[in-house]
Structure formats: C-alpha cells, structure tokens
Amino acid sequence: MDDKNDRRMNPEKRRLLLEIAAREFASSGYERTSLNRIIRECRMSKSSFYYYVESKESLFDLVVEELSKELLGVLDIPEPKQFAANFWTNTADIFERLTALALERPLFADLGRLFHLPGAPTSPGSAAGSALLATRAWLDGVLAEGVTTGAVRDDLPLSLLREATVAVLTVFDDWTLRHRDDLDDTAAAALVRGQLAALRGLLAPGPTERS
Numbered sequence: 001m002d003d004k005n006d007r008r009m010n011p012e013k014r015r016l017l018l019e020i021a022a023r024e025f026a027s028s029g030y031e032r033t034s035l036n037r038i039i040r041e042c043r044m045s046k047s048s049f050y051y052y053v054e055s056k057e058s059l060f061d062l063v064v065e066e067l068s069k070e071l072l073g074v075l076d077i078p079e080p081k082q083f084a085a086n087f088w089t090n091t092a093d094i095f096e097r098l099t100a101l102a103l104e105r106p107l108f109a110d111l112g113r114l115f116h117l118p119g120a121p122t123s124p125g126s127a128a129g130s131a132l133l134a135t136r137a138w139l140d141g142v143l144a145e146g147v148t149t150g151a152v153r154d155d156l157p158l159s160l161l162r163e164a165t166v167a168v169l170t171v172f173d174d175w176t177l178r179h180r181d182d183l184d185d186t187a188a189a190a191l192v193r194g195q196l197a198a199l200r201g202l203l204a205p206g207p208t209e210r211s
Contacts, residue, residue, distance in 0.1 A: 009052055017042050019107060022063050026110035030060065030120040060120060061127040067111040068131050074101065080141030087151035091199065095192045102180055103188060112177045139165060146203070153205045161203060168198050
C-alpha cells in the first residue's frame, strides 16, 4: 500500500478493513479469500478499495504488518539477554500471555493463523517473511544467551536447537489456533504446561550437563 494513500484513509475505515480482512484470510485461507467479499463487508466501492489496496498480496502484507506491530506492543517482549536472565519463567509467561490473547482477542488469533496459510506470501520481502526472520533472529539470540546462563543445553548446535524449537512452537500454535473455540480456561492452562514441558525436554540441560 502506498504510504501517501495510506495516510488519506479514514482511521475508522482502515481499522474495519484490517479486522474484516484478517478474519477473511484466517477463515477462508489465502487462496480462497475473496476481495469482493471484503469490499462488501467494508461497504466500500471497488474503485475506493483499489485506490488504497493494489492486490490481495498487498492487503495480506498490510494486515500482517499492522497487527504484528500491535501484538508486539501488547506483549513487550524483552531483548534476548534480559529474557535469558530468567529463561524458563519468561518462557512460561509468554506462553500464558499468547494463549490468553488468542482466547480473549480473536483478532490476534486470526493473525496467528495467517502465518500457517498455504500459498500465503512469506518470502523474505513480504511482511510475514520479515516477521518470521525477525522472530528467528530473536530466538537465536535467546538460545545463545540461554546457553551462557546454563538454562539451555550446550551439547547440540544452536541452529539445530532453533529449528527444533520452531517446529515444536509451530505444531502447538497451529493446533491451538484451529481449536481455540473448544478451549476453556482449564484446557488452555494445560496446553501452556504441555508446551513448556515439551520445550524443557528439548532444550534444558540433562543431569550430566548440569553437574
């Protein structure tokens, strides 16, 4: 979306567009998302819509970029060194907050689904691709600091630990987002404990390493 045109959009209309588009992408998938349906729900004319949005891909990028910024503002995630100072406490805290946000604010749950959609633009130059690269760079830093503090095992390559961590988080994240309507507070708390236990089993030093 062109910055100049972006500034001209009415803030209320812009927010409505973001929310409706996020819901449409999350529920229909990237390929089956209908721009015509989004236009109708936003009560915009096609000429007005395409004045602000060039394509489905540019709309997807806008949704991911804006909602990711909003989510990061709510989470206020520490830098790697600060995070690793209380590695497992901070890990549990992030899991709890993300799970609560997914249940309490459907818009953030919709955002989470966007990173798992087949066919969605996730190349390095896209909003989703940039967000994933930034997340993995942060994770690399956290794991390296975790090794330094003794919270993370040091017998395996960091790149392997990062890829395994991403795989575990992706499985839990995808399952949670697909079943969020079936989760009550008890089930959500159990999910957080299970995710934390899975990561501890993967990352925490074994008895020999601790001694």
